[in-house]
Amino acid sequence: MGRSDDFIQLKGTITEALPNATFRVKLETGHLILAHVSGRMRKNFIRLLPGDKVLVEISKYDPKKGRIIYRFSR
């Protein structure tokens, strides 16, 4: 099975930085979710601040949590 199976990608805006590289993200759809930063973004020191537009990957089985996989240019 492909990697992207069972995950949907949605755009959102960071509203709050929380401990442990966790952020609260407001999705385009209006939903608020908790999102971790992907390992690749941490490795490359992509800094995230409230107000940043990001791409989040969300499992359809737990749509309240996600992974931030991309920060759009500011």
Place this chain on the structure above:
Amino acid sequence: MIIIKSEDEIEKMREAGRITALILQEVARMVKPGVPTSRLNEYAERRTRELGAIPAFKNYPHPSGLIRYPASICVSINEEVVHGIPSRNKVIREGDLVSLDFGVIKDGYYGDSALTVGVEPLDDRRRELLNVTKEALYRGIEAAKPGARLSDISNAVQTYVESHGFGIVRDFTGHGIGSSLHEEPQIPNFGPKGRGPVLRERMTFAIEPMVAMGDWRVMVKSDGWTAVTVDGLPSAHFEHTIVVREGEAEILTKVE
């Protein structure tokens, strides 16, 4: 529980089925090289409203609850199996297999039907895939008789498809249909005979085999909807809404 419909309900479903089939037929005629799939969607949506019905798929909720299906028709080209989202950037080309899946609500009852159009020039293997998928649907419908078991339908479809060396997609199923788009039971397109509930007259089903030219495995793209074959080979999809009847099932989504 499988709902057995009254003749009144079936009459309403007949009307919903008639509208579904009519529009689907019209949209199928628009499938030509150079046409963006969004145009098929715009047409289907306009015609649905003209005929006093509601598009059944538009705003259908995703299992995650986060998003809704954004269009009125599903247009799935080649390796896309089902639930392809129409787009201005997706243009039909020669040799494409274009699957159209469409449904409407009329008077509170649903019609649901699908077909695949081959855009000429088609190679032999693709033409065979179309014919086999269509025939598999009719084999399934034939197996839907009062007294038969649900999985007799599944088995009829699978046996026919696999005898031609194609793959039957397992991740999606047919379904009961009536005053909601998806009712019990789920109708898998694979499995042994003689399992599941016994079929009765006036049960209404949407039977929909999805057939892949190669491997049956599929994955869902990151848009949350579009299912594609893992090996990238093309697929076809045919579907009718039917009523189980003594003798032969009645097809509700047939054009006169």
